[in-house]
Each structure stands twice: as C-alpha cells, then as structure tokens.
Amino acid sequence: MKKLGLSKSLMLILFLSISFLGFGQDRIIPYSEVPAKIQGYIKNHFPSYKVIQSKVDYEGLTKEYEITLNDSIKLEFDDKNNIKSIEAKSKLPESVIPLSIREYLKNNYPNNFIIEWELKRSYQSIELDNKVELEFTLKGNFIRIDN
Numbered sequence: 636m637k638k639l640g641l642s643k644s645l646m647l648i649l650f651l652s653i654s655f656l657g658f659g660q661d662r663i664i665p666y667s668e669v670p671a672k673i674q675g676y677i678k679n680h681f682p683s684y685k686v687i688q689s690k691v692d693y694e695g696l697t698k699e700y701e702i703t704l705n706d707s708i709k710l711e712f713d714d715k716n717n718i719k720s721i722e723a724k725s726k727l728p729e730s731v732i733p734l735s736i737r738e739y740l741k742n743n744y745p746n747n748f749i750i751e752w753e754l755k756r757s758y759q760s761i762e763l764d765n766k767v768e769l770e771f772t773l774k775g776n777f778i779r780i781d782n
Contacts, residue, residue: 660693661701672716673700680730684708720753726764727752735775736761 666674666689677686684704692699697714704710711720721727726748729737736759740747744763751762758778759771768781 661690662693664689664691666702669700669702670716673702673712676712676718677702677704677710680728681708681710718754720751722751724750726750732761733759733771733775736771739769739771739775739777 666686668691669689677684681704684706686702687705688701688703690701690703692701694714699714699719700712700716702710702712707724709720709722710718713719718731721731727750732749732752740749740763744765744767747763747765747767749761750764751760753760754773758773759775760768760781761771762768770778770781772778
C-alpha cells in the first residue's frame with residue numbers, strides 16, 4: 636500500500652517537474668511586450684504590415700518569439716532576439732535576404748522569388764515560389780539544391 640502511494644507521489648513530482656520546465660509552451664503576449672530589437676526588425680523590414688499575433692515560446696530555460704503579420708507572414712526569433720526564419724505565401728522583402736543570395740537568384744532563377752528563409756546552425760535555406768529549395772553557406776555562397 637505504501638509503495639503505491641510513493642509511486643503516485645513520484646509520478647506527480649515527475650509530471651510537475653516536466654510541466655515546470657515548460658517544454659514547448661507557447662503564450663500569446665501583447666506586441667508591447669516583444670523585445671525592442673524584434674520590434675525594430677519588423678519596423679525596418681516590414682513597415683507596411685500589421686502585427687496580428689505575438690507569441691513567446693518557452694523551451695526549457697530559453698524563450699523564442701513568433702510574430703505573425705497580415706498577409707500570412709510568420710517570423711521566428713531565437714533566444715537572442717535574432718531572426719531565424721521567415722515564412723510567407725508571397726514574396727519576401729529583399730531587405731531580409733543577404734545580397735549574395737539575391738544575386739545568385741537574379742542570375743539563376745530570374746523569374747522566381749523567395750517565400751521562405753531559414754537560418755540553420757551552419758547554413759541558410761530558402762524556398763522559392765516554384766517550391767525549389769536551395770541551401771547557402773552562412774556567408775551566402777550556394778551549396779546545393781535541397782530535394
């Protein structure tokens with residue numbers, strides 16, 4: 636009987652510990668609570684868009700931000716408030732894409748535009764409107780077409 640009570644107590648402690656760590660907990664917040672660095676990025680690169688939703692995502696001891704703009708644009712920022720991904724259904728502003736990647740596209744995909752950009756640990760990836768995915772180094776040099 637005591638073993639059953641002890642097991643339940645341990646299970647409860649384990650459950651509360653996992654909950655406390657905040658695995659993947661998203662919380663909608665007012666845009667005024669979004670860090671100034673992120674607000675500045677949005678104002679600089681997306682001045683004519685309206686913020687629809689702001690979320691903070693707690694991942695263990697870090698927190699990341701997800702901002703949704705009108706026209707189905709989703710921005711994700713890392714725990715240092717740096718942009719890490721942008722998704723859209725239409726053309727992304729040129730100002731968010733490194734010059735070397737824009738030049739590569741102008742020379743190799745002149746009739747297409749970028750709808751997604753993501754910064755990984757060791758490279759950048761983009762998706763074009765024709766669903767072609769390309770990978771570039773962190774400096775913007777072409778690596779390969781991602782199938």
